[in-house]
Amino acid sequence: MADSPAIALTGLSVTYRSPGRDVAALADLHAIIPAASIVGLVGRNGAGKTTLLRVLAGREPRFTGDAHVHRVPLADLGRTPGLVHLAGAGWPGAGDRTLASLIAGLGRARPHFDRTRALALLEGFGIHPSAHPRRLSAGKQTAAQASLALASRAPLTLLDEPQTGLDAPSRDLLTRAIIEEQALRPRTWVISTHLIDETAPLFERVLVLDAGRLVTDADVDELLTRWVRVEADPAVLEALPRLGELERLGGRGSAIVAASDVPAGFAGRTHPLTLQALAGVLPLASKE
Amino acid sequence: MSAVLELPVPTRSRWSQVPAVLAAVAGPLAWRLLWPLAVWLVAAGVAWVSLAGRNPYDGGHVDTFGRWSTLPSGILLLAGFAAIPVLWVWGARYAAGLGHDRGVVFAVTTAASVLLQAALHVVSLAAGLLELRALGTGGIHVFALETSNIMGTHDGLWNGSWVFALWYLTPVILTVLLTSVGFLRWGPLGLLLVLAIPAVLIGAAFVTVLVDTGFTWFGVLLYLGVLAGSIAGAWAMFRCVAL
Numbered sequence: 001m002a003d004s005p006a007i008a009l010t011g012l013s014v015t016y017r018s019p020g021r022d023v024a025a026l027a028d029l030h031a032i033i034p035a036a037s038i039v040g041l042v043g044r045n046g047a048g049k050t051t052l053l054r055v056l057a058g059r060e061p062r063f064t065g066d067a068h069v070h071r072v073p074l075a076d077l078g079r080t081p082g083l084v085h086l087a088g089a090g091w092p093g094a095g096d097r098t099l100a101s102l103i104a105g106l107g108r109a110r111p112h113f114d115r116t117r118a119l120a121l122l123e124g125f126g127i128h129p130s131a132h133p134r135r136l137s138a139g140k141q142t143a144a145q146a147s148l149a150l151a152s153r154a155p156l157t158l159l160d161e162p163q164t165g166l167d168a169p170s171r172d173l174l175t176r177a178i179i180e181e182q183a184l185r186p187r188t189w190v191i192s193t194h195l196i197d198e199t200a201p202l203f204e205r206v207l208v209l210d211a212g213r214l215v216t217d218a219d220v221d222e223l224l225t226r227w228v229r230v231e232a233d234p235a236v237l238e239a240l241p242r243l244g245e246l247e248r249l250g251g252r253g254s255a256i257v258a259a260s261d262v263p264a265g266f267a268g269r270t271h272p273l274t275l276q277a278l279a280g281v282l283p284l285a286s287k288e
Numbered sequence: 289m290s291a292v293l294e295l296p297v298p299t300r301s302r303w304s305q306v307p308a309v310l311a312a313v314a315g316p317l318a319w320r321l322l323w324p325l326a327v328w329l330v331a332a333g334v335a336w337v338s339l340a341g342r343n344p345y346d347g348g349h350v351d352t353f354g355r356w357s358t359l360p361s362g363i364l365l366l367a368g369f370a371a372i373p374v375l376w377v378w379g380a381r382y383a384a385g386l387g388h389d390r391g392v393v394f395a396v397t398t399a400a401s402v403l404l405q406a407a408l409h410v411v412s413l414a415a416g417l418l419e420l421r422a423l424g425t426g427g428i429h430v431f432a433l434e435t436s437n438i439m440g441t442h443d444g445l446w447n448g449s450w451v452f453a454l455w456y457l458t459p460v461i462l463t464v465l466l467t468s469v470g471f472l473r474w475g476p477l478g479l480l481l482v483l484a485i486p487a488v489l490i491g492a493a494f495v496t497v498l499v500d501t502g503f504t505w506f507g508v509l510l511y512l513g514v515l516a517g518s519i520a521g522a523w524a525m526f527r528c529v530a531l
Binding site: 054058059060061062077078079081082083084085091092093094095096097101105106108109110 | 302305307308311312315316319377378379380381382383384385386387388389390391392393527528529530531
């Protein structure tokens, strides 16, 4: 299992068809995600993050191409219950379930599910297990979903925007819980988020989606050293290949450039970029 | 990485999932299977009060010896059909969402959809027979199954009702099952599309073949063919249902 990639995507595409209009939610994705890594999945609204997570969880069977999770074809995920767990908005058909009932169901369906851990995490977030998920506040629903996902101990754990609605202490608690889980039971995580800088310390790898296309699949540290922001005379920056626009402020210019393109003895200042700043412009690189 | 090795890819035989899938499909306290009985008992209470009053219940049958109502058994029949979409739209989706094998979820929900109707029929039949045994042909009967000339005889109840349940209800069960899955697959458009096709085909086939010619080999083969075709079609739709 450790030798095989956690996720292998080959030409994965999802098209939502409706009369007169087809929407490519995912277009020809190719990626190999190593096992036991924490992967950030970023992109703007509608970029395809949730669709990708739903496909990986076996909840969206309408895809073309080839996709495997720990060598198991997605079509066979049902034969390996507990291999993947997705925490996202909503739980199909669970309107009559309390969290305790959900925990019991997951315990029966998923061999690695840890009920004690689930209850402890819920308690940490101040959620009583007798609560119905839909009657919780948005933040508590997110926390409850994340708690069940962490306790699932699934070899591939997918978190779809796990900070949505969470207050700062709860986000901190969730981050610490993920770190703790990864130390206790290393597994592969794919975490989609819009709070990129806050979550970035967790990420070892990042996938950037834009309009259904995978524009970046890279090691986070390598990515952050590949690009820098430079400030100099606009005339100097005009000569450099840039990522995005040349911003002008007063008499100075600012641009994102490849670190390898910064000339020796560069007459300006260079700044490291945050992942959030970089994620916003990486789609431009794929278009240029 | 080493600890990942300690987490083997969890595999389970498909059929070992059946009890857990059934529990998920049936819901807490199996309410998705049992709610038709609650409706039936309420209807029986209403029928009894109506028949016991001075004015005989309009929908009941009053003869020389007693008063009969088939309303509760009719309501149980309809509630049994109504339970099928409940099983699929909530139960099957929930079970599949937990991560159970879709094939097992489909098989269990299909079996539950069909067998539930038979189980409800058994309950209704048993109540009718017990009532008949206890009261004879006099008094108020709220669990009567028939108003025809077979009413009042044990043999008539057994024979007539089973033929009715086994042969003539199956197309309705399959139609409701198919439309439920069609709704899951394509939404309201799928419901309408799938509703029209089997309703016409199956209904026409059974009315013309079974009613006119009775139990012939051709009729039996057609019955089995429609059964297999409907279930295969439902599976083709269900395996592509997004959750």
